[in-house]
Amino acid sequence: MSWKIKVNQNIVEMEYAVRGPIPQRAMVLRKQGMKTIPCNIGNPQALGQKPITFYRQVLGLLENTELISRERNLNNLSTIDGIELISEDVLEYCENFLSKMETGMGAYTDSKGPLFIRENIAKYIDKRDGVNSEIGVPANPDNIFMTDGASEGAKNILELLITNENDGIMIPIPQYPLYSATIKRCGGVQVNYYPNEDDDWSLNREILDDSYKNAINNGVDLKAIVVINPANPTGAILDEQSIREVVSFANDNNLAIIADEVYQENLYGGEFISFAEAIRGTDIPLFSLHSTSKGFYGECGHRGGYLEVRNPPKVYGFDIPFVDVLFKQASVNLCSNTVGQAMVYMMVTPPLNGTTSSLLFNSEKENILNELHEKALIIKDAFTQMDGVECFGRIGAMYLFPRLNKIPAETTDFDYCMNLLKTTGLTTVNGSGFGQKSGTHHLRIAFLPPKDMLQEVLPQWIKFHNEYVR
Template sequence: MAPQVTVDSINPKVIECQYAVRGEIVILAQKLQQEIQAKPEAYPFQEILYCNIGNPQSLGQKSITFFREVLALCDHPAILAKRETQALFSADSIERARKILDQIPGRATGAYSHSQGIKGLRDTIAAAIEARDGFPADPNDIFMTDGASPAVHMMMQLLIRSEKDGILCPIPQYPLYSASIALHGGSLVPYYLDEVTGWVLEVSELKKQLQEAKSNGITVRALVVINPGNPTGQVLAEENQKAIVEFCKEEGLVLLADEVYQENVYVPEKKFHSFKKVARSMGYGEKDIHLVSFQSVSKGYYGECGKRGGYMEVTGFGADVREHIYKLASVNLCSNITGQILASLVMSPPKVGDKSYESYIAERDGILSSLARRAKTLEDAFNKLEGITCNKAEGAMYLFPRINLPKKAIKAAEEVKTAPDLFYCRRLLNETGIVFVPGSGFGQVPGTWHFRCTILPQEEKIQAIVTRLTDFHKRFMDEFRD
């Protein structure tokens, strides 16, 4: 009997789901990279410059020494007793590793933990949230996950019952959200960020989209807010956040706060405020609003993407619903222990007086100041190009420039049945080796075209990106000039 599994017979929700960050352009880039290795003279460039994904260490960012020392000691506790360890590792790394090992079942990172995560590590994270926000945090509200993505999937599983359930989601958005909504059978209800005012989230737009969804028979269950923004890089003002909290409370929506870039703020006039802090400062307690906050070890200044650590803080849900959230967590047994340890370290790094404090601060500030410089260099470069405008890079790890393509370029894209921004990004890759992700993979106002560029390539490579892009863009615009 012939195999029965074909594209026509697999789950249609899988076919519907898309993830542009690792989509067509990236697949082509990887192919080109193999061809360059085999035949370096085949292309006018010798290196692929990946600007497509927030994966800092793949692009040369160094890990934080204190974090890695603690992880090494926890993974191989036998070396704690060796004399050489005192010389190789800082005293506070050794002390932290011993403390963490005492909290792990069997003192082994290869053991399963409680499905929500190791209690002592959740205690550490809750204390750090409380110190950050100035309001109480409960370790029982913390669910440790393999990065923020599984936490997002868990909440979509919980909230979406059918295609008649909708999730308000920003456009542009990180495609994890559109993909997870599609996979779990719900409806994405878009709300558009205002590019003209720096990607501001207008509550009037939320109300408009909510009413339109209701008129189409959609029950909106939750609002996704990404702050700082991905792919747009804006940092929400506190007054704006208060209006968003008020909107969710009035409409009975779950507020899904993606706060994984909370350490990535590059302009002094903007500050990160967690939505939980904002809600509590408004006098709203647990019973007033359902709030889920996501954090990850993959971003910030740590960039530990491969360690897959993160958590969600779940507040405002009744005990009966919490039982089902715990059940979803327990289906996966637990998140990986190394990621759990790292999440606790990220939220509770060395403090003043600790042996590692000065070196930790130097490493952290060096990374963040470099990211700020890279963001400004790229922002300025984009704004000098004909037909391109780019909002200020306030935070996160990306820029999302708008490109006004000539009509001839749009027509050329249509002739090869390709979105115009994909057409541009494909040409850019083939001629320069630069990998941008087309804006159509994130969503955009119809008739506008963008691309997302990370600020993560090492500082010494930023000028090469600017030079290659500038030369290409001039050739492209001249070729398709109307």
């Protein structure tokens, strides 16, 4: 007799296309010897992006402090071919970090993350948003929670906001499936809104009001709106007007804003405006997320991230500050991982300009970002040679999300992506995996593979496409 066990239905029904059937098929093909190009996920180092030297030197020394003592005990720092392995400023950076990280790298920390790191996150946010003694409200380190990647912050906040099966969260369609999956897991209602693709995925009041009215008419109790900027999967950078529309909409309808801003450094076609800046002067509760997985850092596996809370609301029915409830939630996990914490510290506290390590740091950063931009343009250019392919949005993040206007009526974008994989090895994600306006077809491609790989596969894709649509 085999055991049967009842499990959480919501988890069984959750979907996560980014690691769904197409990447799984790619794995099988790879095992059979086919060369595949994994463009299905924003995982830069899996596609050969080199880690920033400074980050790895610091992480290595923080984890093995004896190496710092060893370097210090030598009369001169270790060299290879006359070049210092570790520069003086890196040693100082580590010593400074460790002097504040009182219990070292192997101990649990404060559940929110060490205070000195949160203070530096607050300074970073203020600098980014141009906060000074006259403009803006400084970020409060007490309202910052360090997390294992941005995913944990998103999950925690959704778990807290969804109290019953009527509670709804507005999410953009297409969306990054962390949101649909987590809303499902928490048993809430996913309320879709549809950015205007033909206008570079912009937003206006009508779009937001339509979605709101629909939800209210169906008896949904709306709690918050999620905005992903720059977006995944579209890669589009939201323009200022769209951001203002979201703010006034949230204000008028008493909705909190969850701003997923993990791609804030990946900007190729426009400027980034943070929601912390955009809500200035309002009391809209804002939960913003950032991560060390994206940008030029690309340290996805090290799981660094933070959640910043602004204008924390009152807790209905309880005399307890909102941030204390979040703290309780964080405490159950004890703390986020310390390597991720160190990564966040380095993200917000880069090497000082003028130091030896800053020279290499700045050039590596620039190369990574320039190359990403170049690769995005190479792919976008290939679309012009594909019959009926259009791609909108001011380029940001790590993705392009072309619309496939001429897919034969009897097939879907899933079929297209599966056939593209089998024919060329190119692993993408079908648009339906992220949600899309009915009747449209898309795919998402991460512009991460090395240029030579792209240059080899793009002509094959163009040929495949034009034959497929014919």
